[in-house]
Amino acid sequence: MATVELHKVCKRFGSVEVLHDIDLALDRGEFIVFVGPSGCGKSTLLRLIAGLEDITSGELRIDGQPMNDVLPAKRGIAMVFQSYALYPHMSVYENMSFGLEQAKLSKAEIDRRVRAAATMLQIEELLDRKPKQLSGGQRQRVAIGRAITRDPRVFLFDEPLSNLDAALRVDTRLEIAALSKRLPDTTMIYVTHDQVEAMTLADRIVVLNAGHVEQVGTPMELYERPASLFVAGFIGSPRMNFLTGQLAAAEGAATYGIRPEHIALSETAGDWPGQVTLTEKLGSDTFVHVAADGIGAINVRVEGRCDIAPGTRVFLTPDAAAAHRFDAAGRPIVRAAP
Amino acid sequence: MSAPEGTSRLSRQRIRSAWLFLAPMLIVLFIVAAWPLGRTIWFSFTDASLDLMSEAEFIGFRNYLEWVDFGDGEGAWYGLLADQRWWRSVWNTVVFATVSVTFETIFGLIIALVLHQQFAGRGLVRAAVLIPWAIPTIVSAKMWAWMMHDQFGILNDMFMALGLIAEPVAWTASPDTAMIAVLIVDIWKTTPFMALLILAGLQMVPEDIYEAARLDGVPPWRVFRKLTLPLIMPAVLVAVVFRALDALRVFDIVYVLTPNTDATRTMSVYARENLFDFDQFAYGSAASTVLFLVIALITITFIMATRMDLEGKRQ
Amino acid sequence: MRFATLRTLGFYALVLVIVVQAVFPFYYAILTSLEDGQALFEVNYFPATLNLANYRAMLTEGVFGRQILNSVFVASVVVVISLALAVSAAFALSRIRFRGRGLLLLTILSVSMFPQIAVLSGLFEVIRAMGLFNSLWSLVFSYMIFTLPFTVWVLTTFMRNLPVEIEEAAIMDGASPVTIIRRVFLPLMWPAMVTTGLLAFIHAWNEFLFALTFLSTDSQRTVPVAIALISGRSEFEIPWGNIMAASVIVTLPLVALVLIFQRKIVSGLTAGAVKG
Numbered sequence: 001m002a003t004v005e006l007h008k009v010c011k012r013f014g015s016v017e018v019l020h021d022i023d024l025a026l027d028r029g030e031f032i033v034f035v036g037p038s039g040c041g042k043s044t045l046l047r048l049i050a051g052l053e054d055i056t057s058g059e060l061r062i063d064g065q066p067m068n069d070v071l072p073a074k075r076g077i078a079m080v081f082q083s084y085a086l087y088p089h090m091s092v093y094e095n096m097s098f099g100l101e102q103a104k105l106s107k108a109e110i111d112r113r114v115r116a117a118a119t120m121l122q123i124e125e126l127l128d129r130k131p132k133q134l135s136g137g138q139r140q141r142v143a144i145g146r147a148i149t150r151d152p153r154v155f156l157f158d159e160p161l162s163n164l165d166a167a168l169r170v171d172t173r174l175e176i177a178a179l180s181k182r183l184p185d186t187t188m189i190y191v192t193h194d195q196v197e198a199m200t201l202a203d204r205i206v207v208l209n210a211g212h213v214e215q216v217g218t219p220m221e222l223y224e225r226p227a228s229l230f231v232a233g234f235i236g237s238p239r240m241n242f243l244t245g246q247l248a249a250a251e252g253a254a255t256y257g258i259r260p261e262h263i264a265l266s267e268t269a270g271d272w273p274g275q276v277t278l279t280e281k282l283g284s285d286t287f288v289h290v291a292a293d294g295i296g297a298i299n300v301r302v303e304g305r306c307d308i309a310p311g312t313r314v315f316l317t318p319d320a321a322a323a324h325r326f327d328a329a330g331r332p333i334v335r336a337a338p
Numbered sequence: 339m340s341a342p343e344g345t346s347r348l349s350r351q352r353i354r355s356a357w358l359f360l361a362p363m364l365i366v367l368f369i370v371a372a373w374p375l376g377r378t379i380w381f382s383f384t385d386a387s388l389d390l391m392s393e394a395e396f397i398g399f400r401n402y403l404e405w406v407d408f409g410d411g412e413g414a415w416y417g418l419l420a421d422q423r424w425w426r427s428v429w430n431t432v433v434f435a436t437v438s439v440t441f442e443t444i445f446g447l448i449i450a451l452v453l454h455q456q457f458a459g460r461g462l463v464r465a466a467v468l469i470p471w472a473i474p475t476i477v478s479a480k481m482w483a484w485m486m487h488d489q490f491g492i493l494n495d496m497f498m499a500l501g502l503i504a505e506p507v508a509w510t511a512s513p514d515t516a517m518i519a520v521l522i523v524d525i526w527k528t529t530p531f532m533a534l535l536i537l538a539g540l541q542m543v544p545e546d547i548y549e550a551a552r553l554d555g556v557p558p559w560r561v562f563r564k565l566t567l568p569l570i571m572p573a574v575l576v577a578v579v580f581r582a583l584d585a586l587r588v589f590d591i592v593y594v595l596t597p598n599t600d601a602t603r604t605m606s607v608y609a610r611e612n613l614f615d616f617d618q619f620a621y622g623s624a625a626s627t628v629l630f631l632v633i634a635l636i637t638i639t640f641i642m643a644t645r646m647d648l649e650g651k652r653q
Numbered sequence: 654m655r656f657a658t659l660r661t662l663g664f665y666a667l668v669l670v671i672v673v674q675a676v677f678p679f680y681y682a683i684l685t686s687l688e689d690g691q692a693l694f695e696v697n698y699f700p701a702t703l704n705l706a707n708y709r710a711m712l713t714e715g716v717f718g719r720q721i722l723n724s725v726f727v728a729s730v731v732v733v734i735s736l737a738l739a740v741s742a743a744f745a746l747s748r749i750r751f752r753g754r755g756l757l758l759l760t761i762l763s764v765s766m767f768p769q770i771a772v773l774s775g776l777f778e779v780i781r782a783m784g785l786f787n788s789l790w791s792l793v794f795s796y797m798i799f800t801l802p803f804t805v806w807v808l809t810t811f812m813r814n815l816p817v818e819i820e821e822a823a824i825m826d827g828a829s830p831v832t833i834i835r836r837v838f839l840p841l842m843w844p845a846m847v848t849t850g851l852l853a854f855i856h857a858w859n860e861f862l863f864a865l866t867f868l869s870t871d872s873q874r875t876v877p878v879a880i881a882l883i884s885g886r887s888e889f890e891i892p893w894g895n896i897m898a899a900s901v902i903v904t905l906p907l908v909a910l911v912l913i914f915q916r917k918i919v920s921g922l923t924a925g926a927v928k929g
Contacts, residue, residue, distance in 0.1 A: 052821050054346040069347045073827025085818035089840040098836070099826030146822075348824070355830040356745035360757075363742035363801060370798045371764045374775025381774050391778050449671055457668070465912050466672045468919075469679055472911035474859040476877040477900040481682045484893050492681060495696040526674070534919055587768035590861040594881045606770040606862075613774055614866060623774045630771035637766045641759070 003028045003187045004049065004154055009058035011044055018044055019211045022058070026204075031180045031188045035198040036208035036234070043158060045208065046191045050079050050156055063153060073102065078147035079156040083163065084139045086131040086146075092118075093127040096146045103150075117148040120182070137168045144179070155183070157190040161197065177201055195235055199223075207231050229330035232257050238287055240324070241298050253325035253333055260287065260301035262322040267308075270315025274298070276308055290314060375630065381623035388619045401624035418624045426600055427608040434520065434592075434604060435585035441525045443578055446532025453533065454540045471530040479594040482523045486510055513601040520602050524591055528584075532577055539573025540566070579640050583633055605629045679904065686897035693894050707898035716872045717879060717899060724875040724903075727792045728857040732850045734793065735800040739849070740842065743808035744834050748820060758809070765802035769862050772798065780867055791867040792875065796860060800853040807921060811845035812838065848921030851914055855907060876903045 004026040011019040019041045026032050034042040047053040049060060051072035060067045067075055086095050093114060100110040118124045121141045131139055140160065147155060157176070161169045177200070180188050192198055198205050199219045207214040207222065207230070215227040219235075226232035232240050240257045248256040264270065265288060274292035286306035290298050300316060308314065325333040382401055386394030403417040418424050453464055470478065485493045486509035494506040509519040543566065551561045589606040596602045603611075609629060612622030684697060689706045711717045745751075746758060776795055785791040815838065823837045864875045874882075880899050884891060911918060 050825065051346070051348055052824065054349050071347055071351070071827070072825050077825070079822070079825050081818045081822060083816060083818050085816065085822035087819060087822070087837055098823075098828070102827035102832065146826075150826075352749050352830065353751050356749040356751050359741040359745040359830070359834075363738040363805060366738060366797050367761065367764060367801055369779065370776065370795060370801075371767060371772060374772035374779055375767070377775030377778055378771055378773070391781075448667075452664075452668060452671060455664070457664070461915075463668055463672055465915055466675045468911050468915065469675050469908055472855070472907045473679060473904050474877050474907070476859070476861055476881050477682075477904050478678070480880060480896050480900055481678045484685060484897065485678060485681060487893075490694045490696065490893075492696050492698075526678070530675070531922065534922055538919075583766055587770060589770065590877075593861075606768065609770045610773065610862070610866070613777075619774060626768075626771045626774060629768050633766060633768050633771075634763075637763060641763075 003063055004189070005059075005061040005064075006049075007059045007061070009045075009048065009060060010056045011041070011048060011053065012056045017056075017211065019048070022213055024206065024213065024216065026187055026189070028187055029184050031177075031201055031203045032190065033198040033202035033205045034189065034191045034208060035193065035195055035205055036214075038193055040208040041211040042191045042193075042208045046079075046156055046158055046189060049154070049189065050077060051075055073099070076153040077156055078150040078152035078154075079158065080140075080143045080147050080160045082159045084131075084143040086139060086142055088131050091128050091130055092123065092134075092142050092145075095131070095142060096149050099146065099150055113149045113151070114145075117145045120148065120179075121145045136164050137172060140164065140172055141175075144176075148183075152186060155180075155186050155188045157188065159192055160190075161192070161194075173197060173200060195237065199235070205235075207234060209234075225332070226324065227332065229255060229257075229326050232324055232326070232332075238299055238301065243295055243298070245296075247295050248325070251323075251325050254328040255326040255330070257324035257326065258298075258318045259322065260299045262319040263298065263300045264317045264319070265290075265300050265302055265306075266315045266317065267312070268315065270317040272298070272316040272318075274314060274316060276310050276312045276314055278310060279306065279308060281305065288314075290316060292316060378623050378630075379627050381620050382627045384620050386620045386623070388614070388617050391619070394620065397620075401621050402628075418621065418628065423600065423603070424608060424625065427603045427605050430517065430602055431586060431588070431604040431606075433517065434524070434588060434602075435582055437521055438524045438528070438585050439578060439581050441521070442529050442532045442581060443574065445525065445529045446536050446577070447574070449529065449533035450536035450540055453537050467530050467533060469530075470527050471534075473527070475527065475590040476594055478523055478527045479591050482519070482526070483510060483595055486519055510596050513599060516596045516599050516601040520592055520595055523595060524585075524588070527591075528581065532581060535577035535580075536570060536574055539570035539577075542573070543569045579636070583636060586633055586636075587629065679908070682897045682900050682904075685893060686901050689894055707894040708902070711895055711898050711902065717876075719872050720874050720876050720879045721902070723789055723873065724858055724877075727789050727796070727875055728854045730793045731796045731800055731857040732853045735797060735804050735853050736846055736850055738797075739801060739804035739808050740839065740846070741834060742805050743812050744830070744838065746805070746809045747812040758806075761802050761805055765799060765806070767798065769798070773862070773866060776863075777866065786867060787869045787873055789868075789873065792857075792860070792864055795863045795867065796857045799856060799860075803856075804849040804853060807849045808842065808845055811842060815841055844917065845921075847914065848917040851910060851918060852921050855910070858903075858907065 004024070006022050006024040009019060009022040010017060022045065034045060036042050044053060048055050051067070051070065055068050062075055062077070087098065090098065096114045096117060097110045100113060105113075114127075115124070118127055121144060123138065123141050123145060126134060126138060126142070131142070134142065140163075143160070160176070161172055164172060176190075180186070180201075190197075190201060202219055204216060204218055205222055206216050209230050215222060215231045217225075217227075222231060222235045226235060229242070233242065236259055238260050240259045241263075243256045243258070244254065248254060272292045272295055274290040274295070276288055277291050277297070278289040280287040280289075284304070286302045286304070288300045288302055288306060288308060290300060292298050298316060327333055381391075381394060383396055383398060384394035385397050399417070401417055403415060403419045405413055406416050407413040414420075449467060453460065453467070473481070485491050488494065488506050488508035488511065491506075491509070493509065494503070497503045498506070507515055509515050547565060547569075548561065551565055556564070587606050588604050589610070592602050592604050592607050593610075605625065606629065609622050609625035612618040612625060614622075616622075684700055685693065686707050687700060687703050687705070688697070689702070689704045692702050692704070695701075746754060776798075780786055780791045780795065783791075783794075785794065819837060819841075820833060823833045828836065858875075859877060860875075861877045861881070864878045865881075868874050868878070871879075876899070880896060880903065883896050883899065
């Protein structure tokens with residue numbers, strides 16, 4: 001059953017339309033990630049759902065009820081902001097209880113909920129502190145805790161990891177994943193521009209580009225069957241190789257796409273001869289950049305260490321079953337069933 | 339159902355509350371500023387007097403300018419614009435504003451440059467510089483009136499000891515020196531304000547510009563003229579305009595330091611004299627109106643010229 | 654080497670001149686206030702006597718004590734009312750998008766440029782009509798003309814720079830606009846409120862023209878007018894000692910405030926003027 005439904009939702013700022021006819025249906029308990037490059041409208045879409053921006057046209061429903069004209073606090077949602085937006089002059093406890101106070105809950109109920117959330121997030125010992133006495137990761141937990149106490153139907157995250165350093169980002173990502181397992185009835189909507197976060201967290205990903213939904217699907221669907229050239233290029237790291245010209249034409253496509261991990265590299269024989277221009281060694285993998293004769297630059301992912309010198313002649317062999325073909329409009333050409 | 343822009347419940351609630359929050363302030367400002375200003379302008383076209391305000395009748399421009407025919411072929415111009423004393427007070431105001439703002443800018447710049455240096459005790463010096471600003475204008479005027487006293491004043495004593503003057507000067511009483519006395523007090527009192535504004539401008543100039551100039555071997559005087567001065571010019575200009583507007587409406591210092599002399603009477607003093615001392619309420623209102631127009635003109639020009647960012651749009 | 658020393662000496666000489674010119678008049682006023690009788694009429698550069706007679710005279714005889722209370726009352730009430738009105742107005746002006754906001758700000762700012770004399774006759778009529786003539790409330794009311802535009806302007810600028818997300822978090826928490834101001838913004842705004850409050854206090858404390866015009870009896874007057882009107886029986890009997898004692902009494906609290914809140918006042922002054 002769908003908790004959040006958007007029907008032909010448009011958003012204009014003045015004369016600029018930033019979201020065009022968005023149709024989405026999100027299931028209860030799902031973890032949904034909105035992903036896309038900056039300026040694609042993903043944060044605006046989240047803010048429309050939150051009620052912080054007006055919907056220009058179209059309809060938003062939560063649990064079947066129209067929400068366009070409902071105040072943010074009455075929508076049964078909670079939001080974790082990019083900058084955490086903790087109230088700097090209130091203690092952690094007050095930060096978490098403020099919203100409940102506004103909802104006129106009893107003191108005992110407020111206390112119970114705050115302590116339950118604090119226990120869940122292991123921040124009980126921080127309850128008396130002020131936000132400026134907390135580390136970035138602790139602030140993040142408090143922001144999540146504040147959202148949890150509201151016991152929302154829908155949980156909104158607006159790029160919550162972007163203010164954390166790399167190591168903490170991974171830990172927090174795992175915690176958010178664990179949190180969503182602990183709250184199986186709560187729908188999570190998570191905005192990010194980082195496709196790794198999207199792939200690791202999401203049940204389903206919504207890829208947005210220039211105010212349009214490009215594709216909705218599970219991470220593996222997006223990876224294996226991208227619905228457009230844009231999605232193919234956006235999902236997966238390193239990026240898919242796009243080859244045009246003769247090679248693509250021979251495959252009956254405008255663009256031929258092959259992921260770096262779907263190309264075999266050999267020093268002796270293969271389909272595409274070429275010359276190594278650069279290698280990037282990550283330890284676990286090596287990215288080998290090859291200038292293939294008559295085809296162009298191709299990035300190949302080799303597992304483990306690969307000490308191949310630039311200038312070396314190599315041969316590449318694509319895994320034809322994993323290749324993607326796109327027409328001139330960027331739509332995939334569906335392969336006949338094997 | 340689709341909601342047109344700006345009409346969701348949240349937007350409605352916010353816009354409604356915006357006007358609710360603004361209302362008290364706007365009402366007070368209306369009663370205390372807009373309405374009285376309108377009434378002042380109205381009075382200037384009537385024959386209102388202090389005791390008969392409500393029965394004032396419209397008389398056109400007669401408070402400003404009127405040709406009175408004596409009936410024998412002779413006649414004369416009357417009204418504010420034909421009054422020698424008014425024009426004298428306009429002249430006094432202009433002189434006061436020009437000289438005081440000029441000196442305040444020069445001294446303010448010097449003090450700002452000093453305070454911008456790193457040196458031991460800078461905080462104390464800055465505190466000391468602020469003192470004249472903190473002293474009420476009336477108190478400053480009285481303090482200086484005492485220091486400028488013709489018989490017992492310390493200023494005469496000092497200047498005579500230094501050999502600058504041969505005999506005591508009646509600073510505030512003599513028509514030759516009254517304006518100088520007023521200027522001295524005003525410059526002393528207001529230079530700190532100028533210095534602070536210019537200092538703020540100086541502190542906004544990024545340090546690395548100076549470092550770059552030093553690496554290029556530019557001599558200090560040229561650094562000041564070619565780098566510092568152009569960069570702080572906007573701040574200085576704003577400060578000068580603010581001060582000039584303030585100086586054009588000067589009242590307290592003149593009223594307390596040198597009462598009743600033609601040598602220092604400014605437009606504000608002239609207007610108040612007529613309003614309340616000479617019982618020429620309508621005529622005084624005309625003088626107030628002219629002063630308002632002068633200041634309004636300068637303000638509007640300034641706002642147009644600088645195109646101030648009032649919406650606070652951030653880039 | 655010698656040139657550098659000379660330059661340092663020159664610099665400190667300049668600093669000395671600046672400090673002396675700034676401090677000397679007030680120093681001399683204190684000096685005078687401590688002299689009595691004949692000592693007053695001898696020019697001294699350093700304290701010769703320490704006589705509190707002038708202070709005793711000012712504070713025990715006459716209504717000067719009452720006048721100080723008048724000033725304290727007027728300035729404090731002006732601060733409280735203008736801050737209350739300005740905070741709510743600043744919230745609307747900084748946080749809510751609505752038509753005509755820019756024009757409104759411009760109008761408010763231009764009121765601060767009004768010459769007081771231009772509204773004097775109209776205001777006189779309003780105050781008489783309201784029955785406030787010779788009442789301290791006439792000053793509380795009329796001082797709004799200069800405190801309000803300034804406080805609104807500075808607080809709007811300050812509020813505009815508070816993070817938007819904090820307010821949005823409060824909206825998500827279900828706080829009404831009043832609650833947002835009271836519980837979220839007010840606690841964050843106290844630095845700006847201290848600054849603008851202080852400046853409004855100083856301005857109200859020093860104001861002369863309205864106080865001279867709207868109050869007519871001695872016991873109602875505020876201190877600037879009181880000091881301006883102290884006079885002797887003739888020009889040669891002006892009680893300079895008393896005037897200086899009164900001046901020192903009136904000024905000391907201000908100087909103390911300014912020195913304590915130096916930084917805040919400087920930032921407030923420049924915010925009001927430069928951030929155009």
